[in-house]
Amino acid sequence: MITRILFVRLLCVAALAASSASLADQSLGDGTFCSFESGCEQVTSSAYGKPLGIPLPVFGILGFASVLGLTLLGTERANAIARRFAHVGAVIGLLLIAIQFAVLGRTCPLCLVADLCGIAVGLVAFRPLPPRTPSAASRAAWLILAVLAVFVPLAFAYADVAADPPDWVQARWVEGKINIVEVTDFECESCRRADEYVREALKGRADVHLVRIPVPMPIHANSRTAAIAFHAAQAQGRGDDMALALFGAASLTAPDCRRLAERLGLNLAEYDRVVADPATDAQVGTASKAAQAAGPGVPLIWIQSHLIYGSPSEENFDGPLSRARPHRTN
Numbered sequence: 486m487i488t489r490i491l492f493v494r495l496l497c498v499a500a501l502a503a504s505s506a507s508l509a510d511q512s513l514g515d516g517t518f519c520s521f522e523s524g525c526e527q528v529t530s531s532a533y534g535k536p537l538g539i540p541l542p543v544f545g546i547l548g549f550a551s552v553l554g555l556t557l558l559g560t561e562r563a564n565a566i567a568r569r570f571a572h573v574g575a576v577i578g579l580l581l582i583a584i585q586f587a588v589l590g591r592t593c594p595l596c597l598v599a600d601l602c603g604i605a606v607g608l609v610a611f612r613p614l615p616p617r618t619p620s621a622a623s624r625a626a627w628l629i630l631a632v633l634a635v636f637v638p639l640a641f642a643y644a645d646v647a648a649d650p651p652d653w654v655q656a657r658w659v660e661g662k663i664n665i666v667e668v669t670d671f672e673c674e675s676c677r678r679a680d681e682y683v684r685e686a687l688k689g690r691a692d693v694h695l696v697r698i699p700v701p702m703p704i705h706a707n708s709r710t711a712a713i714a715f716h717a718a719q720a721q722g723r724g725d726d727m728a729l730a731l732f733g734a735a736s737l738t739a740p741d742c743r744r745l746a747e748r749l750g751l752n753l754a755e756y757d758r759v760v761a762d763p764a765t766d767a768q769v770g771t772a773s774k775a776a777q778a779a780g781p782g783v784p785l786i787w788i789q790s791h792l793i794y795g796s797p798s799e800e801n802f803d804g805p806l807s808r809a810r811p812h813r814t815n
Contacts, residue, residue: 489609490556490564490617493571494627496609497553500602501634504545507595509642511540511795518595518638519782527675528593530796533584541581545599546635548574552606553631559618568610575607650787653775658789662694663809668776668785669697671712671731672705675796679784680732682797692811697728700773700783707737712769714742717759721751 506518511529519525528534534541548570555567578600585592619627649655650666658664667683669676680697687693699712711731718727730745731737739760746756759765779785786793789812791805 489612490614493567493606493609493614494553494556496602496606497549497556498627498630498634500549500599500606501546501553501631502638503595503598503602504542504549505635506638506642507593507599508540508542508546509639510595511542518642519593525593525595525782527591527673528585528589528596530675530678531589533581533589541596542599545603549599549602549606550631550635553627556614557619557624557627559616561616564614564616568614571603571606571610574603578603578607650790650792651775651779653772654779654787657696657698658812659694660814661811663690663692663806664694664696664787664789664812665806666696666698666787668700668772668779668783670700670702670705670708670783671715671728671734672708672737673702673783676784677732679786679795679797680728682802683786684729686797686802686806693806697724698772698776699769700776701769702783709766709769710739710742711737712772713760713765714739714746716765716768717756718746718749718751720759721755723749723751 507525507529510518510525511534529540536544552567552570552574555563555570558564581600582597582604585596654666657666665683665687667680669680671677683695687695697715699708699715701709701712714737715724715727715731718724726749727745730749731742734741734745743753743756743760747753776783776785780792780794782794784793784795784797786797786802788802788805789809791809793801793805
């Protein structure tokens with residue numbers, strides 16, 4: 486029979502693994518663990534995902550490791566402190582789940598696992614935990630298990646980081662320029678913020694060649710329509726203007742996108758022809774499949790060979806951009 490103290494420890498180990506996997510996705514920027522359809526990036530890049538500027542999984546790792554470590558001491562006082570931590574963790578878990586559903590409208594599976602584990606630990610520890618000193622071997626086994634739960638996801642994510650961009654990214658590179666390839670979704674709020682950041686960072690940078698590749702996320706109803714509209718505008722040399730208009734639009738239905746094209750002064754007959762061309766839809770579909778193989782979601786941004794999964798920042802964008810050198814084939 487699994488005792489309550491054993492159940493608490495198992496839950497802590499599971500939460501450590503989930504928190505570590507989430508931290509790996511945020512820190513390494515490759516999204517190894519979250520799926521393409523998930524809302525992980527929207528959740529973790531929000532203000533709630535980085536309290537005090539620190540990734541939330543760091544607090545999760547510290548909290549669950551503390552509860553586990555205290556239960557391994559086995560004393561009545563240590564268990565009492567662990568119980569208080571567990572109650573605080575349960576409240577935080579409830580709040581974070583409520584924020585994901587009620588405020589952000591997106592959920593991160595890894596975050597939900599950690600939050601639910603925190604709630605479960607709090608419920609199991611609702612009554613005082615009985616003092617029971619584990620053997621040295623048992624204590625060592627739990628510590629090893631906890632270390633593995635934290636470091637295995639990080640190591641796995643690190644090993645999963647691609648050394649070179651895919652061929653379809655390198656195919657967009659221009660000789661003699663610093664090439665930035667931005668894979669985006671015009672109906673994605675995180676993508677909009679990322680594009681704003683990139684635009685601002687590249688002001689006055691004639692040495693940079695920026696390419697946008699729109700891909701429709703399955704959870705966004707009109708993102709495919711917007712992607713097709715972008716290609717139609719790009720065919721007339723107005724891709725950048727259309728991208729800005731699409732990101733700022735309140736609605737991205739086909740009629741709305743056509744009205745944007747009209748406001749930009751595009752040739753509407755040519756616009757309609759490209760939109761109706763099956764090859765345009767096929768181009769969007771091909772890009773979507775390629776993006777799903779490259780990462781779990783959008784935005785995906787390459788600065789030459791440096792990949793950023795999620796929101797660009799001073800650390801992961803400005804630094805690599807300052808170190809980047811123009812592409813040379815020889």
